[in-house]
Amino acid sequence: MERKKFLQSLIGSSALLAIPGSRDLNDEYALPEIIRNTKKAVTGEMVGFSVDAIDKVKVGIIGLGNRGSTLLEMFQWLIENDRAEVVAFSDVEQAKVDRSVEKLAQWQKKKPKTYSKNEDDWKNLVKQDDVDLVLICTPWRLHTPMALYGMRNGKHVASEVPISYTLEECWELVETAEQTKRHCIMIENCCYNEEEMFVLNMIENGVFGDITHAEGAYLHDLRAFMLTKDYYHDWWRLKQHVSRDGNFYTTHGLGPVSHYLHIGRGDTYSHLTSMSSRELNLSTAAKKTGAPYTEFKCGDMNTTLIKTEKGKTIMLQFDVHTGRPYSRINKVVGTKAVHDGYPSRLYIDKDEIAFSGHNWLKQEEYDKYRQEYMHPIIRKLKTTSESFKQGHGGMDFVMIYRLITCLNLGVPLDINVYDSVMWSAVTPMSELSVASKSISLPFPDFTGGTWKMHDVMEINRELETA
Ligand SMILES: NC(=O)c1ccc[n+]([C@@H]2O[C@H](COP(=O)([O-])OP(=O)(O)OC[C@H]3O[C@@H](n4cnc5c(N)ncnc54)[C@H](O)[C@@H]3O)[C@@H](O)[C@H]2O)c1
Numbered sequence: 513m514e515r516k517k518f519l520q521s522l523i524g525s526s527a528l529l530a531i532p533g534s535r536d537l538n539d540e541y542a543l544p545e546i547i548r549n550t551k552k553a554v555t556g557e558m559v560g561f562s563v564d565a566i567d568k569v570k571v572g573i574i575g576l577g578n579r580g581s582t583l584l585e586m587f588q589w590l591i592e593n594d595r596a597e598v599v600a601f602s603d604v605e606q607a608k609v610d611r612s613v614e615k616l617a618q619w620q621k622k623k624p625k626t627y628s629k630n631e632d633d634w635k636n637l638v639k640q641d642d643v644d645l646v647l648i649c650t651p652w653r654l655h656t657p658m659a660l661y662g663m664r665n666g667k668h669v670a671s672e673v674p675i676s677y678t679l680e681e682c683w684e685l686v687e688t689a690e691q692t693k694r695h696c697i698m699i700e701n702c703c704y705n706e707e708e709m710f711v712l713n714m715i716e717n718g719v720f721g722d723i724t725h726a727e728g729a730y731l732h733d734l735r736a737f738m739l740t741k742d743y744y745h746d747w748w749r750l751k752q753h754v755s756r757d758g759n760f761y762t763t764h765g766l767g768p769v770s771h772y773l774h775i776g777r778g779d780t781y782s783h784l785t786s787m788s789s790r791e792l793n794l795s796t797a798a799k800k801t802g803a804p805y806t807e808f809k810c811g812d813m814n815t816t817l818i819k820t821e822k823g824k825t826i827m828l829q830f831d832v833h834t835g836r837p838y839s840r841i842n843k844v845v846g847t848k849a850v851h852d853g854y855p856s857r858l859y860i861d862k863d864e865i866a867f868s869g870h871n872w873l874k875q876e877e878y879d880k881y882r883q884e885y886m887h888p889i890i891r892k893l894k895t896t897s898e899s900f901k902q903g904h905g906g907m908d909f910v911m912i913y914r915l916i917t918c919l920n921l922g923v924p925l926d927i928n929v930y931d932s933v934m935w936s937a938v939t940p941m942s943e944l945s946v947a948s949k950s951i952s953l954p955f956p957d958f959t960g961g962t963w964k965m966h967d968v969m970e971i972n973r974e975l976e977t978a
Pocket residue numbers: 574575576577578579580602603604605608630631632633634649650651652654672673674700701743744745746748904
């Protein structure tokens with residue numbers, strides 16, 4: 513029974529119903545077959561999908577905590593330039609709604625409608641006629657239900673990371689986007705960071721030759737945040753660590769790396785294996801602070817390895833328990849160059865098979881590359897918009913700017929529904945592998961096979977706007 517509940521929590525109830533009764537769920541070697549059984553008949557038709565241009569995008573924001581209130585600030589420039597309008601807010605905490613209404617009044621005359629009566633009042637925001645785009649910034653459990661409800665009510669949806677929890681949710685998001693023909697994007701801001709875009713631009717211009725390996729991570733000491741009452745609504749983030757073990761926060765590392773490797777655009781994930789260390793750091797800290805939870809299943813460090821269909825490898829790590837400097841690693845290894853992040857360093861291979869001399873570029877040479885290969889989108893935004901400085905060093909603004917601009921122009925978004933679920937599906941897959949002695953698991957093809965044909969890197973397009 514326990515095993516069945518565990519599998520249901522990661523795969524989904526209806527997907528599990530399809531498993532023949534004779535199957536022994538305790539047999540870890542049954543897992544690959546169970547994962548293959550989750551497959552739904554998706555077509556991949558949302559690749560390259562666009563809708564008619566929306567001159568001024570009307571936005572409703574659900575969840576006005578740490579993230580929702582930061583993302584709201586990214587709209588200032590777009591509102592002042594008549595490209596977007598924030599028409600609705602929802603949060604279960606009235607004080608957070610009031611704070612956002614006050615903030616918005618600094619740049620927008622028209623007041624938004626607000627929804628804060630109860631846990632379900634956000635549904636009324638979704639149904640508000642003039643909303644074009646629903647921005648979801650709530651705790652993780654709510655992302656998929658809100659995104660599905662949004663699309664089923666005719667709205668485009670943009671969800672914070674990760675967009676889904678179970679493999680069934682991943683399939684349901686793809687199916688629903690295809691059926692309703694609505695945009696469904698997971699807004700992964702790290703794809704838009706200056707360093708990641710510099711690396712991507714070098715890759716696209718051949719500096720790295722052919723890529724063989726990449727590494728990404730979310731290594732961020734979140735103990736102070738998770739153990740402080742009211743920092744996160746109702747301890748939602750700490751609770752995750754009580755009963756789950758795997759990589760819960762894949763996308764900050766995996767999003768940019770997937771772009772480097774052209775995942776969904778000529779390559780895709782084939783299979784993965786995952787392993788977690790024992791847990792020590794979070795429980796020690798929790799006991800000192802008197803938090804309501806002190807025992808945690810989630811190991812301090814999770815390491816997941818992914819192999820792609822074209823033979824590249826990805827190492828992805830997750831550790832929010834350990835005191836250490838922040839890092840997303842941001843490593844790429846190619847036949848002609850290597851990049852390592854935190855701090856950003858570049859090695860250019862001079863095609864010499866030598867015993868020594870393998871040094872990172874000196875600062876002066878590195879700076880030349882940084883200038884020459886600065887991503888054109890970053891170069892343009894740095895000179896045209898003061899708002900470039902906003903949100904995690906600029907990446908939050910670039911992300912919201914790109915999302916709204918794609919809608920203003922009626923062109924496909926940079927990140928599609930397939931990218932969104934693929935990057936998120938690594939979470940349940942990692943949990944399944946961790947719980948099964950790191951067994952190798954096949955990765956579902958959510959793209960309906962379109963990863964073989966599609967070759968446009970939407971994020972690299974320069975979009976012409978006023
Ligand atoms: N991309 C990034 O850099 C980044 C940074 C921080 C957080 N996040 C993501 O943003 C999301 C929110 O995180 P946070 O730090 O803002 O958490 P938070 O707890 O501060 O905010 C969540 C908000 O959702 C509200 N909420 C809960 N249930 C609701 C409901 N039924 N209806 C309406 N509102 C409801 C809460 O009251 C709270 O204000 C998470 O998915 C997190 O992973 C992303």
